[in-house]
Amino acid sequence: MFTMTDRHAPVSRAEGRHGDGRSHALDRDYAQRQSCALQWRTFLALLTGELEARVDQRTAENFYRQIGTRMAEAMPLPVCNSLTDLHLAVAAMWERLDWGWVEFADEGKALRITHGAYPVAMLPDAPATTPGWLGLVLEGVYSSWLAQLGGTGLVARCRDLAVEPGQPFIFDVRGGF
Secondary structure: OOOOOOOOOOOOOOOOEOOOOOEHHHHHHHHHHOOOOHHHHHHHHHHHHHHHHHOOHHHHHHHHHHHHHHHHHHOOOOOOOOHHHHHHHHHHHHHHHOOOEEEEEEOOOOEEEEEEOOOOOOOOOOOOOOOHHHHHHHHHHHHHHHHHOOOOOEEEEEOOOOOOOOOOEEEEEEEOO
16 A cells, blocks of 8 residues: 655645745636647647547547556556655656646545646637547546556546636545445
8 A cells, every 4th residue: 555654744735826926816827828738739739639439438438547557557557655755756756747636635544636738739819728538638647657656556536527727636645436
């Protein structure tokens, strides 16, 4: 089982704020300005839309989670001995990829992961929409990283794949959902 020596380390931030004092509400502006590299926006929006139109929902969900698993395998985390170590390693990984920010909070029976300012693929001249598929990819990434670190049986599940554009995804991590 994945254990951390300082499970109660203060790595989460005050609700609704980043560590630097910015409001999560500013994420909507960030998503619309920078979200996804311009050369990928249309391609990813069309690719995911086409996939979801051609396969059943369960197949699409499993596909996206598997992509997340493969990403975690391609980008393993260093050894993490505490929740603080995990937070720092994951935050550094997302910063390198420009995939937003992350916060971790121990909620007793579950670990909460909050991930904001993620890339948003969108069609030209279309409003930003939350990419639910990305929440599924992140489920695969977080579950796999925790397994790599010894968290056998831990599964990350997104609370709401249809959050408002620019709002963070929130994941609960528990043993076998």
